[in-house]
Structure formats: C-alpha cells, structure tokens
Amino acid sequence: MPFLNDQNRMWQEKAREVAEKVVRPLARKYDLLQEYPWEIKDALAEAGFFGVWIPKEYGGAGGTVLDLCLVIEQLSRACGGVGVMYCVNALGSFPILVGGNEEQKAHWLPKIARGEKLIAFCLSEKFAGSDAQSLRLAARKDGTGWVLKGEKKWTTNGGAADLYTVFAVTDPASKSRRISAFLVEKGTPGFTIGKIEDKMGIRCVPVVETVFHDVRVEDAQLLGGQPGFGFHHAMGTLDLARPGVAAQGLGLAQGSLELAMVYGARRQQFGSPINSFQMIQQMLADMATQVEAARQLVYASARSLDTKMPAANKMAAMAKLFATDTAMKVTTDAVQIFGGYGYMRDYPIEKYMRDAKITQIYEGTNQVQRLVVARNLVKETGALTQLLEAYIPREVQEGFNDPATLAAQKAGEGEAAVRGTTS
Numbered sequence: 001m002p003f004l005n006d007q008n009r010m011w012q013e014k015a016r017e018v019a020e021k022v023v024r025p026l027a028r029k030y031d032l033l034q035e036y037p038w039e040i041k042d043a044l045a046e047a048g049f050f051g052v053w054i055p056k057e058y059g060g061a062g063g064t065v066l067d068l069c070l071v072i073e074q075l076s077r078a079c080g081g082v083g084v085m086y087c088v089n090a091l092g093s094f095p096i097l098v099g100g101n102e103e104q105k106a107h108w109l110p111k112i113a114r115g116e117k118l119i120a121f122c123l124s125e126k127f128a129g130s131d132a133q134s135l136r137l138a139a140r141k142d143g144t145g146w147v148l149k150g151e152k153k154w155t156t157n158g159g160a161a162d163l164y165t166v167f168a169v170t171d172p173a174s175k176s177r178r179i180s181a182f183l184v185e186k187g188t189p190g191f192t193i194g195k196i197e198d199k200m201g202i203r204c205v206p207v208v209e210t211v212f213h214d215v216r217v218e219d220a221q222l223l224g225g226q227p228g229f230g231f232h233h234a235m236g237t238l239d240l241a242r243p244g245v246a247a248q249g250l251g252l253a254q255g256s257l258e259l260a261m262v263y264g265a266r267r268q269q270f271g272s273p274i275n276s277f278q279m280i281q282q283m284l285a286d287m288a289t290q291v292e293a294a295r296q297l298v299y300a301s302a303r304s305l306d307t308k309m310p311a312a313n314k315m316a317a318m319a320k321l322f323a324t325d326t327a328m329k330v331t332t333d334a335v336q337i338f339g340g341y342g343y344m345r346d347y348p349i350e351k352y353m354r355d356a357k358i359t360q361i362y363e364g365t366n367q368v369q370r371l372v373v374a375r376n377l378v379k380e381t382g383a384l385t386q387l388l389e390a391y392i393p394r395e396v397q398e399g400f401n402d403p404a405t406l407a408a409q410k411a412g413e414g415e416a417a418v419r420g421t422t423s
C-alpha cells in the first residue's frame with residue numbers, strides 16, 4: 001500500500017493477522033449469539049491494539065489516528081461488529097484525551113491501553129440524537145460532588161464496559177456552557193443497564209440504555225475539573241472519532257468485495273464462471289474503484305487530524321459519509337453477485353450488508369456529515385469571493401443587502417446546533 005510508513009504498515013499487518021486468525025472464524029458465532037466476544041477482546045488486548053491511540057506517557061503505543069484507522073479497517077474486513085467493539089473504546093476515551101486533567105489521564109489511560117478497562121460513550125438520549133445539545137440527563141451540584149439523574153440511549157459497549165463517559169446538563173440556563181462530562185464507573189450505586197437492544201447488525205457488541213438514578217459522583221470525576229465544557233469535549237471527540245467509523249465502512253466494503261471476487265471466480269452459470277460476464281465485471285470494477293476512493297479519503301482525513309490541518313473536521317465528515325455510503329453500496333452489490341445464496345444467513349455475505357447500515361447512522365448521520373461539509377464550504381466562500389466576484393452576475397450581488405434576503409438567511413441559522421456542526 002503506497003504512502004504508508006513503517007509504523008502504519010506494522011499495525012496494518014498485525015491487525016490483518018489477528019483478523020484472519022481470530023476474528024473471521026468467530027464472526028458468525030457471535031453474530032448468532034448476540035453476545036460480547038470476550039475471547040476476541042482478549043486477543044486484541046494481547047496484540048496491543050487498545051493502546052494504539054493512547055500516548056506513550058500514559059502507557060499507550062503513541063500511534064496516530066491513521067494507525068487506529070488501519071487496525072479498524074482490518075478488523076472490520078473480517079467482522080464489522082468487532083470493528084466497532086474495538087473502536088468504541090477510542091470513542092469513549094477520546095474525551096479524556098481531549099478534555100481530561102492530568103490525574104484523570106494518568107489514572108485511566110494506562111488501564112484502557114492495556115485492555116484492562118473497557119469504556120463507553122454516553123451522549124445520545126431518547127429525545128437527543130442529531131440534536132445532541134438538547135440532552136436532558138441532569139447533574140445537580142451536591143457538596144463535593146454531583147448527583148446524576150436521567151437516562152441515556154444506545155450506549156455501545158454498555159454492560160461490558162467498566163467506565164462510562166457521561167454527558168449531562170449542569171447549567172440548564174446557559175446556552176454555551178450547559179453541558180459537562182463525567183467519568184462514571186460500573187457498579188456505582190444507582191447506575192444500571194436498562195433495555196438491551198436487539199439489532200440488525202453489529203450484533204456481537206451490546207448496545208443498551210443506561211439508567212442513572214440519583215448517581216453520586218465526586219468532583220474528581222468531572223472531566224477536566226471544570227463544568228460547562230462538555231459539548232466542546234463531545235464535538236472534539238466526534239471529530240477525532242469520525243475517521244474510525246469511516247474505516248469501519250471501508251473494511252466492510254473491502255471484505256465484501258473480496259468475497260464477491262472469489263465467488264465470481266467459483267460460481268459457474270451458462271458453462272462459464274460468472275466473473276467472465278461483462279455485467280458482473282462492471283459491478284466488480286465499480287466496487288473496487290469506490291473502495292479505493294474511500295480508502296484514499298479515509299487515510300487523508302486521518303492524516304489531516306494527525307497533522308492538525310485546518311478544516312480537518314470537514315475532511316473527517318467527508319470521509320465518514322463517503323466511506324460509509326460506499327460500504328452500504330458495495331456490500332449490497334456483493335450480495336447481488338452472490339445471487340440467492342447471498343440472501344441466506346448460511347453464508348457470511350449478508351452480514352456485511354447488515355453491519356454496514358449502522359455506519360451511515362451513528363456518530364452523526366450522513367445527513368449531518370453533509371451539513372458539516374456544507375457549513376465549512378460556506379465559511380471558505382469568503383476567501384474566494386474577492387478573487388471570483390467579478391465573474392458573478394451583478395444583479396445577484398445587488399440583491400445581497402436586500403432586507404428580505406437577510407431575514408431569510410437569518411431564519412436558516414436555526415439549524416446550527418445539529419450534532420457535530422458547531423466545532
């Protein structure tokens with residue numbers, strides 16, 4: 001693979017080996033059982049994968065976002081559920097890296113890096129999905145701590161995880177400093193697991209409701225030690241995590257393409273392998289081209305975060321939406337190439353299609369990603385205007401300061417608080 005350095009290739013090869021030896025043979029078992037695959041988690045911990053994104057000073061491998069994406073891609077190539085079972089630990093611990101104080105980092109990150117402690121990310125609620133700012137779970141100040149009351153929806157890793165990054169309302173009256181994040185341990189009195197969801201795909205990883213019934217946490221568990229920065233920490237986290245979901249989509253697309261290639265060579269109809277038919281060849285060629293385009297965008301977005309490029313969040317949103325839309329398209333085409341066998345649960349290909357669907361929905365739906373990209377484009381337009389305005393029809397520009405136009409523009413600003421669009 002061009003443009004990868006030695007460190008990138010090391011993680012890629014290691015993950016590919018674990019994916020083939022451990023993950024692929026067990027993928028069907030845990031999809032059917034819908035149970036957490038502890039034996040796979042142990043293999044990932046032994047390979048050092050939980051330390052990839054954690055800096056060396058906190059016991060990690062000091063890898064890059066690109067290294068993390070390469071591991072996720074290879075695991076998802078074999079099983080999309082294992083891809084997310086792994087990368088949700090990055091999602092849960094990025095808030096500590098983004099906003100945690102020194103004590104919180106030193107206490108939790110080495111345990112997460114060793115795979116001793118699993119972590120989950122609790123932002124979404126029944127009434128707060130894309131509009132993450134509208135969450136209701138309340139944290140009330142009480143002496144030297146806080147009391148959490150409310151529920152979270154769709155906590156991936158819930159029940160399996162030891163630690164939960166929980167976003168709560170600490171200042172209902174504030175617009176910009178309404179939310180704070182807390183680190184809540186499994187077993188804290190009042191904290192329980194509610195409904196366990198029965199899912200279409202990614203069935204090996206639990207997704208649950210988490211219930212907080214007067215859960216007392218100390219000030220030391222408030223992320224960063226200062227209230228009011230929770231939304232900022234959540235958005236910083238989602239920007240960092242998006243290439244990982246994109247890599248999950250990429251791995252699923254690549255894995256289904258490979259199965260379709262082999263099936264196309266083996267399946268005979270009309271006395272010839274089906275991969276000799278031009279219509280099948282065209283599908284395979286399109287699938288491979290889409291996968292490669294997604295790969296380049298995922299790697300570029302990871303690098304833009306690693307090198308702190310401006311508008312890295314735009315690249316991350318582009319990668320997430322393109323790679324996960326590609327995953328849905330390519331896995332669906334792979335089922336088509338398998339014909340009737342593709343529709344049967346006896347064979348692994350239909351699982352790729354089921355696992356792919358969620359990648360278009362979570363960590364900001366693909367509609368929300370398009371909003372992130374579009375808002376960045378609007379911001380970037382200012383710099384282009386001076387250069388290009390001579391080529392824009394004059395009458396359009398004359399209408400620019402018209403009061404009716406300005407009022408209509410203002411009305412459109414109401415959408416601004418959509419998940420991930422404020423960073």
Ligand SMILES: Cc1cc2nc3c(=O)[nH]c(=O)nc-3n(C[C@H](O)[C@H](O)[C@H](O)COP(=O)(O)OP(=O)(O)OC[C@H]3O[C@@H](n4cnc5c(N)ncnc54)[C@H](O)[C@@H]3O)c2cc1C
Nearest residue numbers: 121122123124129130154155156207362363364365367418
């Ligand atoms: C399996 C699974 C695992 C998950 N894991 C986690 C987790 O670990 N932690 C966590 O916090 N959350 C998690 N989520 C929640 C996930 O991030 C949300 O489902 C997602 O953000 C969308 O929110 P919603 O489902 O409430 O949909 P809604 O926000 O209600 O959206 C419904 C539809 O409207 C569209 N829409 C909404 N707003 C706009 C807009 N302004 N413009 C255009 N279209 C719009 C959406 O794109 C979507 O198509 C998980 C969800 C699932 C299903």
